[in-house]
Amino acid sequence: MPQFFILMVNIEKELIPAGTIAVHRGASIEATDGHIGRVEEFLIDPEQHLTHLVLQEGHLWHKKELTLPMSAIARMDKDYIYLNLDKETVKSLPSTPN
Template identity: 45%
Template sequence: MVAVNESMQFPIGAEVACSNGVCGDLSRVVVDPVARIVTHLVVEPKHRRGLGRLVPIDLVEDSTDRVLLRCGTDEFAKLADAQETEFLPDAPIGLGYAPGQVSAWPYYGLGTGMGMGMGNASVPMVHDRIPVGEVEVRRGEQVHATDGTLGRVQGLVIDPNDRHVTHVLLQEGHLWGRKEVAIPISAVTGVADGIRLALTKDEVADLPPVEVEHPDWS
């Protein structure tokens, strides 16, 4: 068993704590795909999904058994929202208001009738708010070898000194006796649409297993 030494592991789904208490779970990791550095973590409060905060990587103190932030829960609550809900501008609801005075909330299948049964059902338009040019890595994204898909992302490993991604953690599977592997970032050719590798399935199978801290996903 090989350990990834002198590094920080970010298993997606791991518990995240502020200096004065737990603040949520790690939902996504934001990466600059050109520089190959982690810039932010998306942390969602427990039992309040969709209300995630965009946490700058500089606020991360440690990630030994859980991700520890160097801020309190009050400061965490003031961080930028990780998602933005789009309103439908100038909704013609016919309640005596000019179109420019109204924004409708596209939610709960109530259409633009503000809950009064008017209008067609609509879906909330929710967008991730990440810096331009950066991408999110999510738990469960597919990992593609040169000869086919071989597994799913479990998390990332970074060098805490310069924030560079050093390895991609491959979710354990049945192909190699349920071992887990850390794929060197030098073997990664793309991260924008799943993780793409310059390795074959057999080459990945030859990588040694690594020790990974497992979050409680129950």
């Protein structure tokens, strides 16, 4: 019978290269005219490059997930992503299939 082991490792420090920033799920996304949503997922191309963020927009009864291209990002800091798009433009972006 095969044996399985569980290995738990405490991570004390993230290894983020100098000059880069770590993007995490739940980061707030701000359009040029205010808050638009939070990062839900990431889309990666076959070469392992981040191409899009998946943004959850809306409220409890009317949520939709939009794909946000990396070119729409004006700047980022630890907990916020600032876009170079307004809310109306973001809402017109393609949604993810359900």
